[in-house]
Amino acid sequence: LAKTTQPISMDSYEGQEVNITCSHNNIATNDYITWYQQFPSQGPRFIIQGYKTKVTNEVASLFIPADRKSSTLSLPRVSLSDTAVYYCLVVSAGAGSYQLTFGKGTKLSVIP
Amino acid sequence: ETGVTQSPTHLIKTRGQQVTLRCSSQSGHNTVSWYQQALGQGPQFIFQYYREEENGRGNFPPRFSGLQFPNYSSELNVNALELDDSALYLCASSPSGVPQEQYFGPGTRLTVT
Numbered sequence: 001l002a003k004t005t006q007p008i009s010m011d012s013y014e015g016q017e018v019n020i021t022c023s024h025n026n027i028a029t030n031d032y033i034t035w036y037q038q039f040p041s042q043g044p045r046f047i048i049q050g051y052k053t054k055v056t057n058e059v060a061s062l063f064i065p066a067d068r069k070s071s072t073l074s075l076p077r078v079s080l081s082d083t084a085v086y087y088c089l090v091v092s093a094g095a096g097s098y099q100l101t102f103g104k105g106t107k108l109s110v111i112p
Numbered sequence: 113e114t115g116v117t118q119s120p121t122h123l124i125k126t127r128g129q130q131v132t133l134r135c136s137s138q139s140g141h142n143t144v145s146w147y148q149q150a151l152g153q154g155p156q157f158i159f160q161y162y163r164e165e166e167n168g169r170g171n172f173p174p175r176f177s178g179l180q181f182p183n184y185s186s187e188l189n190v191n192a193l194e195l196d197d198s199a200l201y202l203c204a205s206s207p208s209g210v211p212q213e214q215y216f217g218p219g220t221r222l223t224v225t
Contacts, residue, residue, distance in 0.1 A: 032212040034212045034213070041219075042218060042219075043116075043202050043204070043216025043217050043218055043219055044155065044202070044204075044214075044216050045216070046213055046214060046215065049212050049213060087154055087155075089212070091211060091212035100145065100157045100160070100168075100170075100211070100212075100214075101157065102147075102154040102155050102156070102157070103154060104153070104154050105154045
């Protein structure tokens, strides 16, 4: 079962690029890396997922190095509405079942 | 397209009682997962259902049980409630073959007194 480690909190000014790194040293070959965003009193929202290299969508980019022991979520030009908790999730598949592990999350505060 | 819905929104129970929480998955999704989120913590995986069968379980005791119905809706049952069971219970559905891409409902806030 892959464990994840992220910074507890980060601050950023509006308009800056924010990079949040997650380490998952014991990630297995079949595991995927996924990031979620959560606002207070709401369920998490899927942001992006990847297996290796770089993935980009309209919201964020995900960088995964060759050894896959870490991943970095990149949010371009953040705004106040990006203030939320960001979770790194490793999805482990084995013997037909799926184990899902959320990290403790990174609380991002965007400052005007 | 209807998203994931959960009922009830809030619930207050007494220690020792039993509770059933309900979830309707997003249209076309046949996999449902349940999570427990204590205040200030990340969601903790309880179990996952795929086509009406349990398809993975986290570190929760047997008094946490579930069901998935033919229409892919789901129930979470918790017996012998303890004070530490007070939390936000989240349901998430995902499309077939893509369990890492999950769509969460708004949650049920359970308070055990």
